[in-house]
Amino acid sequence: MAPFSKLLGVSAHCVSAAFALSTLIVAPSAHAEDTTPHPGEALYQQHCASCHEGGAVARAPETASLRQLPPERVRFALTFGLMNQQGRDLTQSQIGDVVRYLSATAVAAAPPLPDSSCHDPGPLQRDANVPRWNGWGADIRQHRFQAADMAQLAPDDVPRLKLHWAFGFPNDTRASAQPTVWGGRIFVGSAGGKVYALDAKTGCQRWMFDAGFGVRSAITIGEDDRGATAYFGDQRGEAYALDAETGKLIWKTRIEPHAGAVITGAPTLADGVLYVPVSSLEEVMAADPRYPCCSFRGLIAALDAHSGEVRWRGYVAPPAQSVGTNSIGTPLFGPSGGAIWSAPSVDGARQRIYATTGDSYSEPPSATSDAFVAFDLASGQLAWSRQMTEGDAYNVACTARFTNNCPKTKGPDFDFGSSPMLVDLADGKRALIAGQKSGMVHALDPDHDGAILWQRRIGRGSTLGGVQWGAATDGTNIYVALSDVGIKPVPAGTAGAQKSVFGNTLKLDPAQGGGLYALNPATGEIVWHTPHPGCDERPGCSPAQSAAVTAIPGVVFSGGLDGHLRAYAATTGAIIWDVDTVKDYTTVNGAAAHGGSLDGPGPVVAGGMLYVNSGYANYGTMPGNVLLAFSVDGQ
Incomplete structure (x- = not known):
């Protein structure tokens, strides 16, 4: 999973939504105090309070934080998002009661800011x-x-x-x-x-645009005949193009239909094509033993920068297949995982794009997790991969009270959060260099299918350790x-x-x-x-x-x-x-x-x-x- 995003002890129920919810905290709305029992209170106490009250679950925000969320985001999480496993036990009317209960005691929101506060337009x-x-x-x-x-x-x-x-x-x-x-x-x-x-x-x-869901990716600016465009992705897995002058939406594209898909890494723009890396929260969703773990697979999508049309999707692994059931009979799937958390690097000379990948989520561990991967720019076909840590299958169930979905290997969770830097060396040689949560820094040869040039340990590594979000180079060091x-x-x-x-x-x-x-x-x-x-x-x-x-x-x-x-x-x-x-x-x-x-x-x-x-x-x-x-x- 991504750096700094693991549980330290988890209950298997309401927790599956907590990461998405915790990144969406915004100003609440005002209501007067009312002592009349709310119809959603009993439902909340039955289905959610054990996770969201008293600090019982490390990743689950407390009730006060949930009450800061706009009602539509809570409803989305229960119906389609990371809380859909809990929401499936409720009717739509009951979901509405829970949503209204959480918003019933919210405090006043600050008035919205004007579109522009600059005196000079x-x-x-x-x-x-x-x-x-x-x-x-x-x-x-x-x-x-x-x-x-x-x-x-x-x-x-x-x-x-x-x-x-x-x-x-x-x-x-x-x-x-x-x-x-x-x-x-x-x-x-x-x-x-x-x-x-x-x-x-x-x-x-100058302007503000509301994407509706958290935006973690850096924004990439491109120019073409229509002017300057701002490209980014959100925590719902949508890619956006905005007019950089005005903030008006030009297009929005759902990159990957998987319910757990999110965009954390910045898109990379080259020659009119936007290359968007896709990561996932499915590793957290797996904490629920009723969740059929796991089917997400990391990918890069190539989009036409002008229209947002998807030209190709390059996946790090083939589709997950049925591999049996867990101890309560929930179907299991694999291989899965290999999320791409960081911005990819483009190599115009070899017409390839490079990325680093996260761990596997389920059995069997993938051969392309915890790896450097190279895709063909024109087709999105996987050209080569080089795995740095074998057999690294892990999800949040491994630290949960109910471990039904935990893979046998249980980690060590040594994925990459760092972009691969494409670096020129002496005598015309080149290297792809990135640090890993294992505490290792790796250099690979992009011109010889990722052959290892050197590896250097700088730390002991851990789930939260090693190299987290990336290095820099000035050409000398x-x-x-x-x-x-x-x-x-x-x-x-x-x-x-x-x-x-x-x-x-x-x-x-x-x-x-x-x-x-x-x-x-x-x-x-x-x-x-x-x-x-x-x-x-x-x-x-x-x-x-x-x-x-x-x-x-x-x-x-x-x-x-x-x-x-x-x-x-x-x-x-x-x-x-x-x-x-x-x-x-x-x-x-x-x-x-x-x-x-x-951090980050x-x-x-x-x-x-x-x-x-x-x-x-x-x-x-x-x-x-x-x-x-x-x-x-x-x-």
């Missing part, structure tokens, strides 16, 4: 020389490196970076979508399902951050513990994890290693560095679960700048905002400014809902 700056950071990795090779002419931030300037402006995502508890900089604007999605276009210099809002977070459930009230958005209380180990490494791209040799500087007895602190790494000439940026963003000298690893993002902010849009853990997306740099999201509530990590913009001396 200036158009997008479409000049190619205007600084930009497009998509996840800034280029189709996913290097996460910004050249000097685009960064416009020298190493000597970095220690002078100060907060320029802050933008709050209303009522969210995490800021997990990396911003894109293009045409003088910031394009960024939110856990609440909103996509914003902001002025890059001031943070004022590969820069890799290590998670290896230590985390455990503890009783409520434990000193230094943090209540997660899923309702349980967790404590992070202040002495376990973290560190930034520079590796030689040709050999994997460690050039330098800088340990995390420590938590200084800060309650609930972890030194783990899970967020994606970003590089500019002479400088490397890495964020941590402690809420700090640090800049390192690229040649020595010395820390040259350190900012603590965990505090309240006065925002340009007036939304209440607070910083938290840095990394910072982006363009036009002399650095942008980073802060806040990633999960397993004891610190919630937050703010996009921060830094500039030299805050000017």
Whole structure:
């Protein structure tokens, strides 16, 4: 499964919806207090309360959080989404009663913001020389490196970076979508399902689009005869194209019909084709012993960028087949899994697209899980795959009270969350390089069907450890951050513990994890290693560095679960700048905002400014809902 998204102890009933629900928390609506028993209360107590009250289930948000959801999202989850296994025991009338019960005691929502808060209605700056950071990795090779002419931030300037402006995502508890900089604007999605276009210099809002479901993917901008278009995916498995100037919907396409399909990785655009990676929440759905586990298979879909029409779908494995039943008679299927969580890399020279995959969900384990995979650009046919961890079949049932759907191998859950970087080496050779949750960094030869060039262990790895969201390269070194977070459930009230958005209380180990490494791209040799500087007895602190790494000439940026963003000298690893993002902010849009853990997306740099999201509530990590913009001396 994706990094930082496993259960630490799960009941098998209401939990199957919790991940989807937890990413959709938005402002509730107002109702007066009413002491009359609600017809949905008894149904809720019978079918859901055992999971959603008292912190009984790690992934299940408590009732108060469910009451913050719009009624239509709760109904969707019970009817079609991850709670459909619970919803199937209820009539449509009863589902309506539960939905109305959850919304009956909600508090007032903030008034909607205007479509635009910018005084200057200036158009997008479409000049190619205007600084930009497009998509996840800034280029189709996913290097996460910004050249000097685009960064416009020298190493000597970095220690002078100060907060320029802050933008709050209303009522969210995490800021997990990396911003894109293009045409003088910031394009960024939110856990609440909103996509914003902001002025890059001031943070004022140009427009807002409501996708309806959470948006985690970075946004990719493309240009054609109709102008500039913003492409992204949501947590319902829909891909979108918006007019980047106005925010108006151009097209929307359902990529994969599987009920558990979601889009987490940014789409990659090349030659008029949008390549969309698809991941899945089926690994969580498997916690319910009544769920027929499992049938999702990871894929990349190639879409016509102009129309949204699907040209091909390239799956990592053949369709799942019946493999028997579990102990209560529920049908079982396999192989399954191999979700693609990150943005793929495009290789125009060989006409291939590369991705990394997640673990298998069921027996038999797939040969293409925990792997590098290559698809033909024209047809979507799987050209080759190279598996890094064999036999890794795992789903959330393995840590649930009812383990009926747990595969015999039970993990170790060493999937990839990192994009494969396509890197040029000496003498015309090339490498695909990515880190894995096993704690290994791998380099493969894309010109010889993924033959292994080198492997380097930088950590011990675990379900939440190893390399989580990706490395960066400046052509001289590969820069890799290590998670290896230590985390455990503890009783409520434990000193230094943090209540997660899923309702349980967790404590992070202040002495376990973290560190930034520079590796030689040709050999994997460690050039330098800088340990995390420590938590200084800060309650609930972890030194783990899970967020994606970003590089500019002479400088490397890495964020941590402690809420700090640090800049390192690229040649020595010395820390040259350190900012603590965990505090309240006065925002340009007036939304209440607070910083938290840095995880998932990394910072982006363009036009002399650095942008980073802060806040990633999960397993004891610190919630937050703010996009921060830094500039030299805050000017």
